[in-house]
Amino acid sequence: MIEIENVKKSFDGQEILKGISSVFEDGKCNLIIGKSGSGKTVLVKCIIGLFEPEAGHIFYDGRDLTEMNFKEKKKIRNEIGMLFQGNALFTSLSVEENVRFPLDMFTDQTLAEKKERVNFCLSRVNLEGVNDKYPSEISGGMMKRVGIARAIVLNPKYLFCDEPNSGLDPRTAIVIDQLIREITQEYQMTTIVNTHDMNSVMGIGDHVVYLHEGHNHWEGSNKEILNTKNKELYDFIFASDFLKKLKEQTD
Amino acid sequence: MFKLFAHIGKYILLLGSTLSRPEKPSMYLKEVFRQIYEIGIGSLGIVAIISTFMGAVTAVQFGTQLLEIGFIPMWWMGTILRDSMVLELAPTITALLLAGKVGSSISTELGTMRISEQIDALEIMGVNTPTYLILPKIIGALVIMPILIIASCFLGILGGLLAGMLSGFFHPSEFAKGLQDDFDPHYFEIMFIKSIVFAFIITSISCYQGYNVKGGALELGQASTRAVVFSNIVIIIANYIIAQMFL
Numbered sequence A: 001m002i003e004i005e006n007v008k009k010s011f012d013g014q015e016i017l018k019g020i021s022s023v024f025e026d027g028k029c030n031l032i033i034g035k036s037g038s039g040k041t042v043l044v045k046c047i048i049g050l051f052e053p054e055a056g057h058i059f060y061d062g063r064d065l066t067e068m069n070f071k072e073k074k075k076i077r078n079e080i081g082m083l084f085q086g087n088a089l090f091t092s093l094s095v096e097e098n099v100r101f102p103l104d105m106f107t108d109q110t111l112a113e114k115k116e117r118v119n120f121c122l123s124r125v126n127l128e129g130v131n132d133k134y135p136s137e138i139s140g141g142m143m144k145r146v147g148i149a150r151a152i153v154l155n156p157k158y159l160f161c162d163e164p165n166s167g168l169d170p171r172t173a174i175v176i177d178q179l180i181r182e183i184t185q186e187y188q189m190t191t192i193v194n195t196h197d198m199n200s201v202m203g204i205g206d207h208v209v210y211l212h213e214g215h216n217h218w219e220g221s222n223k224e225i226l227n228t229k230n231k232e233l234y235d236f237i238f239a240s241d242f243l244k245k246l247k248e249q250t251d
Numbered sequence B: 001m002f003k004l005f006a007h008i009g010k011y012i013l014l015l016g017s018t019l020s021r022p023e024k025p026s027m028y029l030k031e032v033f034r035q036i037y038e039i040g041i042g043s044l045g046i047v048a049i050i051s052t053f054m055g056a057v058t059a060v061q062f063g064t065q066l067l068e069i070g071f072i073p074m075w076w077m078g079t080i081l082r083d084s085m086v087l088e089l090a091p092t093i094t095a096l097l098l099a100g101k102v103g104s105s106i107s108t109e110l111g112t113m114r115i116s117e118q119i120d121a122l123e124i125m126g127v128n129t130p131t132y133l134i135l136p137k138i139i140g141a142l143v144i145m146p147i148l149i150i151a152s153c154f155l156g157i158l159g160g161l162l163a164g165m166l167s168g169f170f171h172p173s174e175f176a177k178g179l180q181d182d183f184d185p186h187y188f189e190i191m192f193i194k195s196i197v198f199a200f201i202i203t204s205i206s207c208y209q210g211y212n213v214k215g216g217a218l219e220l221g222q223a224s225t226r227a228v229v230f231s232n233i234v235i236i237i238a239n240y241i242i243a244q245m246f247l
């Protein structure tokens, strides 16, 4: 479980996060949604400690990240898996070496054991037969899957996915979403996903936080979201006239 | 001016943060060998070509001048070539060359990793990125650059010998006499000190520039240029200081 309390962050005097609080539970897909530029990536980077928030607390199962020294932070980081918005795969390493990297760095397993784990994770994301290819040689959707495989290879307790299905076709996007949900439930991870894709919200949004102008403007589940009375959220969800009409008709 | 001091401070802090215990020594060792290979094999060709011709040109120019003066024996050319290669040409020119080649490639590599969030990804895994990304580069360069500079020295003298013979300035045995005459091992120490210092300057400055890139492709190019220019300036200044201190 991750709890955040009153997290604030600004860049060059411009407040991006104006005090965000929320609770993200285990075994659930926690979604952070909001317009492009609303601060989703900044919030996640604050939570994992890549950015230092100016105020607020971040508790990982009760352990406050903002009060930790370097060594304690490092220990938490071994429990975190992260899929970056731009994948952040190591371009000089092959797919297999990318996924194996955390094992190479942090475990004493034999090569055979590591290979087995790598192949398991790659098959878990439905990606086989590309072990020896380099990131530049595979498609965007494959890169996302490699990124997820690398994020889960050490069995993390906390999984962060920043826009896991941006730039993917709707079908692949759904496959990735379902995958994230499955592994979240299977390993009871605390999963936080950034997205602006309403398909993901409806598909896997157990708990949704809507960021707007630096605040969490609305919080709830995807069951509640369609009937929201919150005007900004309503405009965000029913951004297209087509959807708005459809909604009015079904109402 | 204030900015310069801020940069120097940040540079020292970054170098300080590279000194931490590696999570997995074998992974770091692998990186060191990769750097040695890349810097060594990658630069051997260009260093060889430049050094040979450097020696050749030096020989031809000195030879012509000595002939004009007339009363200086031609075997001195061996001595002159030896001392100028060992003291100045091999270490300094090779270092300036490597600043361009190795410096720009290091800063581009790290800068690309920074921009594409690969450094953030390492950081999130719990890797101490200055130690993992910078220390092996510095160690690798400290190992291989003195070797490249010694090679440059030998090839330069060889180039001088060949060019001198082709121009008919001396017989190889005369040249050999000159090479052995009045040999001062202290000069070799200075060459070694220079190569260590220059290797450190090139890699640390280029790592600093690459590691701290912010923005995109444009800034990456600027950082790479800065890496080369600053390395060159600092090498020349350090060269002067070493000459003052040890000669």
Ligand SMILES: Nc1ncnc2c1ncn2[C@@H]1O[C@H](COP(=O)(O)OP(=O)(O)OP(=O)(O)O)[C@@H](O)[C@H]1O
Residues within 6 Å of the ligand: A011, A012, A016, A034, A035, A036, A037, A038, A039, A040, A041, A042, A043, A085, A163, A196
């Ligand atoms: N390193 C940074 N330095 C300065 N400003 C930044 C930095 N990172 C983000 N910002 C600013 O913070 C704001 C929020 O950016 P963020 O990347 O969090 O948006 P986002 O919600 O993830 O958008 P998207 O959906 O497009 O990914 C933007 O206005 C951006 O300019």
Ligand SMILES: [Mg+2]
Residues within 6 Å of the ligand: A040, A041, A042, A085, A162, A163, A194
């Ligand atoms: Mg984002």
